[in-house]
Every structure is written in C-alpha cells, then in structure tokens.
Amino acid sequence: MASSDNVRKIDEAFDNIFTTTGFEFHKFKIGWYNDCVDTPFKLDCPSDTLAYLTISTPNMFEKSFLPYITRVDCLDARDPIDQCVDTELQKVKEALPDQEIEIIHDYDLHPNRRPKVLVQTAGHVAGSAFYYQRKHMQKDPWDKDKNIFGVSIHPKYGGWFAFRGVVIFKDIQVPDLEQKDPPDVLPTDELKQELLERFNDRWQDWSYRDIIPVEGKYSEQQKLYFGTAPKDRKQLLESMTKSHDA
Numbered sequence: 001m002a003s004s005d006n007v008r009k010i011d012e013a014f015d016n017i018f019t020t021t022g023f024e025f026h027k028f029k030i031g032w033y034n035d036c037v038d039t040p041f042k043l044d045c046p047s048d049t050l051a052y053l054t055i056s057t058p059n060m061f062e063k064s065f066l067p068y069i070t071r072v073d074c075l076d077a078r079d080p081i082d083q084c085v086d087t088e089l090q091k092v093k094e095a096l097p098d099q100e101i102e103i104i105h106d107y108d109l110h111p112n113r114r115p116k117v118l119v120q121t122a123g124h125v126a127g128s129a130f131y132y133q134r135k136h137m138q139k140d141p142w143d144k145d146k147n148i149f150g151v152s153i154h155p156k157y158g159g160w161f162a163f164r165g166v167v168i169f170k171d172i173q174v175p176d177l178e179q180k181d182p183p184d185v186l187p188t189d190e191l192k193q194e195l196l197e198r199f200n201d202r203w204q205d206w207s208y209r210d211i212i213p214v215e216g217k218y219s220e221q222q223k224l225y226f227g228t229a230p231k232d233r234k235q236l237l238e239s240m241t242k243s244h245d246a
C-alpha cells in the first residue's frame with residue numbers, strides 16, 4: 001500500500017479510538033527529532049520513519065482516567081495514570097495488527113536512567129507545543145551556573161497538558177510529510193523569561209501553566225490529584241470514583 005494510504009488508515013484508527021478520550025496526536029518524522037538531539041538521545045530508526053507524539057489534554061482526567069479506574073482494579077499500580085494511558089495506547093496496536101509499532105512512554109528509561117525519548121523536543125518538531133529553552137533568549141538574564149529547565153507551551157492549553165510518549169510505525173516511511181512549526185506564543189524575551197522563571201522557581205503554584213490565556217485547564221479535582229503525594233493518591237481516588245459513580 002502507498003504510504004499516504006497507510007497514513008490515512010492510521011489517522012482513522014487514531015480518530016476512532018481517541019475521539020472523546022482527551023488525547024491529542026501529532027505526526028512527525030524520526031529524522032526531525034534526531035536532527036535536534038545529541039547522540040545518546042537519538043532514536044534508532046531511519047530518518048523518514050513515521051511517529052505520533054501523544055499529549056493528554058485537560059479533560060483526559062475526567063474522560064478517560066476516572067472511567068478507567070472505576071472499570072479496572074488499578075489503585076495499587078505504581079502509577080494508575082500511566083497504566084491508563086498505556087492501556088489506551090495499546091489499543092492502537094490492537095487496531096493495526098499488521099503494523100510494527102513501538103510505543104515509548106514519557107517515563108521509559110534506559111538502564112543508565114537516561115530517558116528513552118525527550119518528549120518536549122518531539123512535541124516541538126511535531127508542531128504541537130513550542131519548547132522554550134534558555135537558548136531561545138536573545139539576552140540571557142541568569143547566572144551562568146544556574147540550571148534552567150526548558151518547558152513547552154501548547155497554543156490552546158498553555159501548560160495544562162502532559163506529554164505521554166511517542167508511537168512509532170517502524171515500517172512506514174513518510175518522505176513527503178510536511179513539517180509545521182509550533183506556534184511561538186511568547187514572542188518577547190520578557191515573556192520567555194517569565195515562563196522559565198515560573199517553571200523553574202515555582203512550578204508548584206501552577207502559574208507557568210497560565211502564561212497565556214487557555215481554552216481549558218485542569219479541574220479542581222485533577223489539581224488536587226496531581227498536587228497530592230503519590231503515596232496518598234489511592235485514598236483520594238477511592239473517594240473520586242465514588243463521586244464519579246454517583
């Protein structure tokens with residue numbers, strides 16, 4: 001089958017599986033990602049290989065996660081959210097059994113603890129969310145010894161989203177896929193500095209997520225969940241499933 005037919009079939013499968021689940025997918029070529037990252041982070045696939053970057057939007061929590069934990073006994077899992085996302089992504093493999101698919105989650109690490117994929121870079125090259133890094137500043141205002149982590153901003157959801165990983169179609173080459181730049185929603189140095197300082201110095205107050213006006217953000221119960229230490233989340237989920245059922 002021609003690669004454009006394959007891509008259409010895969011797009012349809014994603015649409016069918018994920019219509020109302022609160023996930024988004026953005027296509028990219030592995031080569032676009034590999035061209036950015038240093039050697040240890042490169043993915044071992046030909047440059048034109050097709051991949052989909054996966055994002056959970058603010059309503060994934062209510063649309064997918066709360067229904068999932070009422071159906072599946074997972075409250076003792078290491079991370080019930082990761083288990084729910086993995087279950088959703090595995091549906092792609094079930095829907096497309098003829099494809100060789102590799103799923104790399106945001107939390108997957110090599111034995112030396114290096115992340116298997118840098119999702120912010122993948123999100124940038126896929127055009128989904130601009131990855132703001134220190135090197136984007138025209139004038140760097142910080143002490144050279146200060147470590148400044150970069151952060152991605154989605155044009156609709158600001159910082160109210162999470163990257164969930166990449167789905168790679170190892171046998172599909174898409175030489176003609178067109179790259180789209182992610183919208184640069186923070187055009188000035190002042191805005192970029194404000195974002196990076198909020199993310200690095202006070203990420204717990206959520207304010208970096210509101211650096212632009214957003215179309216949707218986490219509900220109060222979702223903020224409560226993510227703001228609760230993992231060891232105390234089980235009890236919280238038990239009460240949330242009761243109110244979700246009610």
Ligand code: B12
Binds near residue numbers: 037121199
């Ligand atoms: C390790 C890690 C941490 C570590 C270290 C952070 C770091 N950035 O290194 C710690 C524990 C501190 C941490 C903390 C947090 N984290 Co964290 N973390 C990660 C993780 C797993 C890997 C990041 C990493 O190791 N990067 C390695 C470095 C070297 O990568 P880099 O700096 O981007 O460098 C690359 C780019 O510059 C690229 N590159 C070079 N040139 C160019 C040019 C262009 C144009 C581009 C696009 C790229 C590019 O090449 C470099 C590599 O060679 C990611 C998930 C993932 N798998 O990516 C989440 C992630 C970065 N964390 C995230 C978050 C939200 C947090 C927290 C807020 C906690 C939380 N989970 O709620 C805090 C806040 C940070 C803080 N202020 O302390 C989110 C960020 C979302 C976003 N909107 O950007 C991520 C993406 C997780 C996710 N699933 O969404 N985190």
